[in-house]
Amino acid sequence: xAGVLQKYMAQAMxxxxxxxxxxxxxxxxxxxxxxxxxxxxxxxxAELVGTDKHGNKYFEKKDAQWVRNRFVVFAGANxxxxxxxxxxxxxxxAWLHYIGDYNPxxxxxxxxxxxxxxxxxPSVVGPLGPVSATKVHQPKGSxxxxxxxTWRKVQAWQPPQE
Amino acid sequence: MQRYRGALARxxxxxxxxxxxxxxxxxxxxxxxxxxxxxxxxxxxVPKGSNVLQACDAAGKDIPxxxxxxRLSIAGNCRMCLVEVEKSPKPVASCAMPAxxxxxxxxxxxxxxxxxxxxMEFLLINHPLDCPICDQGGECDLQDQSMVFxxxxxxxxxxxxxxxxxxxGPLVKTVMTRCIHCTRCIxxxxxxxxxxxxxxxxxxxxxxxxxxxxxLMTSELSGNVIDLCPVGALTxxxxxxxxxxxxxxxxxxxxxxxxxxxNIRVDTRGxxxxxxxxxxxxxxxxxxxxxxxxxxxxxxxxxxxxxPLVRGEKGLQQASWPEAFAAIARAASKVQGHEMRAVAGRLxxxxxxxxxxxxxxxxxxxxxRSEAGFAxxxxxxxxxxxxxxxxxxxxxxxxxxxxxxxxxxxxxxLNARIRAANLAGVPVAAVGEQxxxxxxxxxLGANGDALDKLAKNSDYMKRLKGxxxxxxxxxxxxxxxxxxxxxxxxVAKLVEKGEVVREGWNGFNVLHDAASRVAALDLGFLPSAxxxxxxxxxxxxxxxxxxxxxxxxxxxxxxxxxxxHHGDRGAARxxxxxxxxxxxxxxxxxxxxxxxxxxxxxxxxSVGDARDDxxxxxxxxxxxxxxxxxxxxxxxxxxxxxxxPHLARRDAVxxxxxxxxxxxxxAGDRKAAADAAPLASAIANFYQTDAISRASKVMAKCVRAxxxxxxxxxxxxxxx
Numbered sequence: 017x018a019g020v021l022q023k024y025m026a027q028a029m030x031x032x033x034x035x036x037x038x039x040x041x042x043x044x045x046x047x048x049x050x051x052x053x054x055x056x057x058x059x060x061x062a063e064l065v066g067t068d069k070h071g072n073k074y075f076e077k078k079d080a081q082w083v084r085n086r087f088v089v090f091a092g093a094n095x096x097x098x099x100x101x102x103x104x105x106x107x108x109x110a111w112l113h114y115i116g117d118y119n120p121x122x123x124x125x126x127x128x129x130x131x132x133x134x135x136x137x138p139s140v141v142g143p144l145g146p147v148s149a150t151k152v153h154q155p156k157g158s159x160x161x162x163x164x165x166t167w168r169k170v171q172a173w174q175p176p177q178e
Numbered sequence: 179m180q181r182y183r184g185a186l187a188r189x190x191x192x193x194x195x196x197x198x199x200x201x202x203x204x205x206x207x208x209x210x211x212x213x214x215x216x217x218x219x220x221x222x223x224v225p226k227g228s229n230v231l232q233a234c235d236a237a238g239k240d241i242p243x244x245x246x247x248x249r250l251s252i253a254g255n256c257r258m259c260l261v262e263v264e265k266s267p268k269p270v271a272s273c274a275m276p277a278x279x280x281x282x283x284x285x286x287x288x289x290x291x292x293x294x295x296x297x298m299e300f301l302l303i304n305h306p307l308d309c310p311i312c313d314q315g316g317e318c319d320l321q322d323q324s325m326v327f328x329x330x331x332x333x334x335x336x337x338x339x340x341x342x343x344x345x346x347g348p349l350v351k352t353v354m355t356r357c358i359h360c361t362r363c364i365x366x367x368x369x370x371x372x373x374x375x376x377x378x379x380x381x382x383x384x385x386x387x388x389x390x391x392x393x394l395m396t397s398e399l400s401g402n403v404i405d406l407c408p409v410g411a412l413t414x415x416x417x418x419x420x421x422x423x424x425x426x427x428x429x430x431x432x433x434x435x436x437x438x439x440x441n442i443r444v445d446t447r448g449x450x451x452x453x454x455x456x457x458x459x460x461x462x463x464x465x466x467x468x469x470x471x472x473x474x475x476x477x478x479x480x481x482x483x484x485x486p487l488v489r490g491e492k493g494l495q496q497a498s499w500p501e502a503f504a505a506i507a508r509a510a511s512k513v514q515g516h517e518m519r520a521v522a523g524r525l526x527x528x529x530x531x532x533x534x535x536x537x538x539x540x541x542x543x544x545x546x547r548s549e550a551g552f553a554x555x556x557x558x559x560x561x562x563x564x565x566x567x568x569x570x571x572x573x574x575x576x577x578x579x580x581x582x583x584x585x586x587x588x589x590x591x592l593n594a595r596i597r598a599a600n601l602a603g604v605p606v607a608a609v610g611e612q613x614x615x616x617x618x619x620x621x622l623g624a625n626g627d628a629l630d631k632l633a634k635n636s637d638y639m640k641r642l643k644g645x646x647x648x649x650x651x652x653x654x655x656x657x658x659x660x661x662x663x664x665x666x667x668x669v670a671k672l673v674e675k676g677e678v679v680r681e682g683w684n685g686f687n688v689l690h691d692a693a694s695r696v697a698a699l700d701l702g703f704l705p706s707a708x709x710x711x712x713x714x715x716x717x718x719x720x721x722x723x724x725x726x727x728x729x730x731x732x733x734x735x736x737x738x739x740x741x742x743h744h745g746d747r748g749a750a751r752x753x754x755x756x757x758x759x760x761x762x763x764x765x766x767x768x769x770x771x772x773x774x775x776x777x778x779x780x781x782x783x784s785v786g787d788a789r790d791d792x793x794x795x796x797x798x799x800x801x802x803x804x805x806x807x808x809x810x811x812x813x814x815x816x817x818x819x820x821x822x823p824h825l826a827r828r829d830a831v832x833x834x835x836x837x838x839x840x841x842x843x844x845a846g847d848r849k850a851a852a853d854a855a856p857l858a859s860a861i862a863n864f865y866q867t868d869a870i871s872r873a874s875k876v877m878a879k880c881v882r883a884x885x886x887x888x889x890x891x892x893x894x895x896x897x898x
Binding site for chain 2: 081082083140169171172173174175176177
């Protein structure tokens with residue numbers, strides 16, 4: 017039993033041996049139930065989908081039940097006091113919560129710049145201030161949104177080019 | 179209450195249903211089969227076997243309901259339809275209580291009101307308060323009825339239960355906490371669709387509607403559960419969060435995704451089609467439509483042809499209408515009339531076909547054909563190519579023989595009707611490839627030889643002869659075969675020997691799979707005798723929305739004009755592309771496989787520079803020097819009525835003459851041996867059959883989902 021658990025833990029943490037896994041902070045599972053659950057329940061068989069700018073790792077376990085098959089291991093996962101759920105960026109939050117299936121690691125997202133934020137930075141100016149190349153986020157449907165002006169409800173067919 | 183009243187009005191329009199679930203509106207019952215009951219002091223007569231709820235409906239009393247649906251079996255589990263019946267100690271669930279003679283029913287007493295309020299309070303205990311973000315909001319039965327019977331506060335102080343959402347595939351979105359366990363979806367899947375996908379697990383507070391294991395809903399009719407769901411538990415996944423129902427403008431139209439001509443309502447907002455829902459028509463689709471009809475509308479946004487295109491040095495380039503017409507005129511000036519060909523597509527409307535036929539004939543061209551069609555079919559006798567028994571006739575049939583057709587894919591709603599007949603005890607047999615039709619089918623052989631064997635005094639033949647109203651349904655796949663005449667000769671023998679056509683009943687049916695097909699045959703959109711004899715390759719081919727043409731129909735050297743609304747195979751091959759309108763954007767006559775002319779109506783404006791099909795042909799005729807004298811839609815329709823008078827009687831079926839089998843004798847090579855290949859349906863992929871459904875992203879998702887119907891099941895555990 018113990019051997020199986022050791023092997024399982026090493027596999028869950030992606031280490032060659034139990035000893036390595038233990039040294040890499042695996043022992044903290046004893047006091048951190050979240051970590052234990054993440055690694056033991058979800059860990060083996062999960063595929064690393066990507067890592068965000070904070071170092072949080074995102075996993076997908078394809079054959080697990082839907083709604084339970086995407087999870088995050090936080091950057092500071094080895095120490096409960098450094099885990100920060102709010103460090104998940106919006107695009108990864110969307111992926112994690114099935115708002116979209118786009119993998120943020122290979123999809124380009126335009127982070128919105130809000131007008132309030134833009135007014136603090138002279139280089140980024142909103143539609144009411146000096147014209148700037150940087151786009152300030154506008155609510156959906158706003159005529160200040162350049163996308164609104166170029167938006168088409170119908171996509172025309174592009175003939176194959178010869 | 180608006181929608182709820184609408185539902186009631188609809189129900190009354192339907193009339194009381196006979197005991198058979200899917201049966202058409204019951205015939206007026208003879209007086210001895212009626213019983214008299216009193217509803218709120220008013221005497222009404224209802225047929226025997228009706229329930230109390232139907233009696234109340236007949237008296238014009240609104241009975242609130244969730245689980246009761248006139249086409250589904252009675253569950254009696256929502257308890258919302260409680261009424262008071264004299265001499266009964268408790269309120270009774272009216273849907274589950276048979277009406278008895280002399281029954282005195284009261285629907286508006288304080289006891290009834292209190293009982294319903296109690297039921298409503300229980301239902302709302304676990305129903306989330308997410309109406310503001312719920313897609314059903316505004317057309318929700320629970321919302322409407324809680325306005326009447328709901329309390330302004332709850333006495334329940336504990337937490338509401340939470341239920342995990344189920345993944346039913348790319349079409350039906352589930353929010354299972356909203357479910358009130360009316361079991362309509364379960365009964366629909368089991369009884370109408372015939373795919374036993376849904377069920378209830380758990381009891382009481384833990385009861386959940388789901389698929390047991392995570393599994394795709396594998397019915398072609400699955401979208402109908404969205405309409406059936408009285409709350410927002412099952413909603414449209416492609417349209418999720420895109421509309422509120424009061425923003426929508428509705429247009430009553432006709433579906434063209436298959437040849438059934440299902441009646442639909444196209445709901446639009448501004449320029450966009452937001453959703454498509456069925457319209458009640460007892461004679462055609464009852465109140466169901468197929469998933470393709472319901473969900474292919476997203477394709478109206480993609481791959482649209484919005485400007486004329488002319489092939490130049492760099493391929494197809496944008497052009498103006500005069501430039502495009504000039505290019506066609508230049509090409510046409512180099513060819514003789516008999517060197518032209520016109521091919522009508524699956525989605526072509528009758529107006530444009532009749533105008534194109536006139537134009538081509540004026541130019542001296544008689545080579546008119548339908549794509550993936552049967553150019554050499556003899557269509558002089560209408561009864562040889564339509565669904566003579568009519569769709570409603572399926573309800574009366576007592577023996578059904580399918581020859582080389584798969585109604586589940588060719589016309590899913592018809593398949594549901596055949597299934598209902600089968601459930602009521604009508605035996606269904608099939609010759610041809612074996613398909614899973616959701617009901618038991620007696621398989622009598624695969625190819626033409628099996629038909630021969632059947633005709634030779636077989637056991638089945640005796641049964642067919644003994645039946646009162648036998649039906650033989652021949653699939654379009656049979657008509658597309660090279661050995662069609664030989665197979666049809668065998669079918670004719672079968673029809674004759676089995677006395678399938680009798681006094682007052684024509685049981686010979688052809689099930690077409692393309693919306694334009696019957697209209698094309700009615701109008702004689704077929705090659706002339708000279709064109710049939712000619713072996714010369716055409717030099718100019720006019721594709722009227724044809725994308726599934728055979729390579730032989732469009733020679734590589736020909737100058738090709740494509741008129742249509744979606745960029746697909748035809749547009750890619752064309753030298754000139756003329757943008758036309760899709761079925762949601764025009765008035766177009768479509769004749770369904772039983773020969774019922776119905777009209778689509780424009781729900782949204784046309785895209786870009788696109789024009790109505792008949793207008794394009796009319797304008798082109800001017801350029802080609804053979805101007806057509808039709809200047810309005812009415813003119814085009816008058817011409818339609820000249821060529822085929824029955825097309826002037828809209829929404830009605832003109833029963834064709836049966837020439838006692840004489841029409842069979844005129845066909846060509848009847849002695850030829852039939853191919854040994856099994857008689858098969860021409861449709862392999864239900865979700866992608868024409869330019870519209872191929873452009874649809876939702877349909878593409880359905881195809882992908884079907885490849886892996888149990889997503890949670892790991893490939894290794896399947897056993898291969």
